[in-house]
Amino acid sequence: MRTLDVHKTIDDARFNRFHWTVLLWCALIIIFDGYDLIIYGVVLPKLMAEWQLSPLEAGALGSYALFGMMFGALFFGPLSDKIGRRKTIMICVLIFSGMTFINGYARNPWEFGICRFIAGLGIGGVMPNVVALMTEYSPKRIRSTLVAIMFSGYSVGGMLSAFIGMTLIPVYGWQPVFWIAGIPLLLLPLIWKFLPESVGFLVQAGRNEEAAQMLSRVEPSYVPQAGDRFHMPTGKGKSVPLVSLFTDGRLVSTLMFWLSFFCCLLMVYALGSWLPKLMNQAGYPLGSSLSFLLVLNFGAIFGAIGGGWVADRFHLRRVITLMFVVAAVSISLLGIKSSMPVLYLLVAIAGACTIGTQILLYAYVAQFYPLASRSTGIGWASGVGRLGAILGPMLGGTLLAAGLELHMNFLAFAIPGAIAGLAISMVGRSAVHAPDEEKNLAFAAETGKMELD
Numbered sequence: 001m002r003t004l005d006v007h008k009t010i011d012d013a014r015f016n017r018f019h020w021t022v023l024l025w026c027a028l029i030i031i032f033d034g035y036d037l038i039i040y041g042v043v044l045p046k047l048m049a050e051w052q053l054s055p056l057e058a059g060a061l062g063s064y065a066l067f068g069m070m071f072g073a074l075f076f077g078p079l080s081d082k083i084g085r086r087k088t089i090m091i092c093v094l095i096f097s098g099m100t101f102i103n104g105y106a107r108n109p110w111e112f113g114i115c116r117f118i119a120g121l122g123i124g125g126v127m128p129n130v131v132a133l134m135t136e137y138s139p140k141r142i143r144s145t146l147v148a149i150m151f152s153g154y155s156v157g158g159m160l161s162a163f164i165g166m167t168l169i170p171v172y173g174w175q176p177v178f179w180i181a182g183i184p185l186l187l188l189p190l191i192w193k194f195l196p197e198s199v200g201f202l203v204q205a206g207r208n209e210e211a212a213q214m215l216s217r218v219e220p221s222y223v224p225q226a227g228d229r230f231h232m233p234t235g236k237g238k239s240v241p242l243v244s245l246f247t248d249g250r251l252v253s254t255l256m257f258w259l260s261f262f263c264c265l266l267m268v269y270a271l272g273s274w275l276p277k278l279m280n281q282a283g284y285p286l287g288s289s290l291s292f293l294l295v296l297n298f299g300a301i302f303g304a305i306g307g308g309w310v311a312d313r314f315h316l317r318r319v320i321t322l323m324f325v326v327a328a329v330s331i332s333l334l335g336i337k338s339s340m341p342v343l344y345l346l347v348a349i350a351g352a353c354t355i356g357t358q359i360l361l362y363a364y365v366a367q368f369y370p371l372a373s374r375s376t377g378i379g380w381a382s383g384v385g386r387l388g389a390i391l392g393p394m395l396g397g398t399l400l401a402a403g404l405e406l407h408m409n410f411l412a413f414a415i416p417g418a419i420a421g422l423a424i425s426m427v428g429r430s431a432v433h434a435p436d437e438e439k440n441l442a443f444a445a446e447t448g449k450m451e452l453d
Contacts, residue, residue: 019137019146022134029130030130034153038157038272045277051109056398056401057109060397066269072123073379077125077128081201081374093126093188095121097182101179104176128362132378196217199215202214257424261382263417264358267354268355303359307359307360322421328414
């Protein structure tokens with residue numbers, strides 16, 4: 001009888017076809033997720049004109065989806081620890097794609113807001129689960145990079161929504177931009193077939209044969225045999241997952257994660273919702289204003305992947321702290337009259353250090369918590385952070401209604417970046433905060449029970 005150390009097998013595995021499969025499908029889901037979320041900023045100028053919305057009304061309408069995301073993250077994150085990540089992800093995709101498609105038929109702000117809220121439940125619920133799944137299956141030496149590449153799909157989705165909006169809205173109006181969001185519904189059978197279930201969930205559920213087959217795909221040199229046992233400490237103790245976020249020295253770190261998520265998401269959604277409108281008001285035509293949204297998300301891809309690559313060689317905490325400082329500086333400079341090349345460069349840097357940093361935050365949280373509370377940790381950090389996301393569009397609407405000068409608006413958007421940088425610098429220096437796992441690993445190593453013959 002053999003006992004296999006699941007964590008070590010995954011950590012030491014060579015990147016192979018299986019990892020490509022996980023990366024592809026998780027990234028594809030996040031692309032759809034990002035498209036459905038960023039779409040509001042794309043159609044906002046058109047909606048304000050068509051429905052005669054004031055800035056405050058438009059800001060509130062943009063927050064409906066974010067309220068849904070908060071509840072979705074808080075509910076679907078812990079749910080996946082009970083029913084599995086794949087089922088939870090499928091439910092979330094069905095919700096956000098279906099409701100965004102229906103959103104295209106909204107006849108007034110009330111119907112629009114209801115659809116956005118329900119879609120937000122799925123958008124918020126899918127994020128912590130794909131991050132947890134990608135983290136679980138990634139080899140340790142490139143884990144941050146792979147999570148960053150996967151989550152860059154969010155920015156790809158944002159770029160697609162901006163590009164499609166620039167193409168379709170002037171000719172067909174805003175509705176077709178939402179109808180396109182129904183495409184993922186056609187892919188659900190393929191997602192179910194190719195997206196793997198969490199091996200940790202399989203082991204905990206006692207589905208050892210399925211876990212063995214999954215690990216043989218992660219590490220092809222492993223050949224399953226009858227009677228194989230799996231050693232996979234999860235950090236599960238007497239406390240429930242939510243309580244475990246505050247035990248074993250995690251209290252301050254958890255609160256700082258929540259604060260940094262709050263501030264970062266406030267910046268992301270303030271910019272995502274109001275950047276086109278602010279630039280439009282500053283004198284740029286609608287098509288040109290939407291191009292700023294395109295550049296914002298383009299920069300985010302480089303920020304996430306570049307930051308992930310650097311973080312795999314240094315430390316996520318240091319990289320994220322620095323990126324928050326740069327975000328604050330670049331956003332504050334957006335309000336200063338500059339040439340177009342400089343303006344585009346500042347928008348790209350702002351995207352890299354806000355959306356890109358948000359992606360790295362997810363990677364950091366996923367690596368920080370033990371398996372048993374990983375989705376709960378990501379879900380709660382994301383859920384609490386959604387309060388900042390909700391306030392982002394509202395803040396933009398309030399500032400716009402106040403008639404402040406352009407540079408004051410961007411300065412208000414930049415302040416949370418400085419706060420987030422300070423918060424993340426106070427997180428525990430090590431991302432390994434799973435004492436129960438560490439104790440079990442040490443004990444098993446001493447007794448020689450984790451050898452694979």
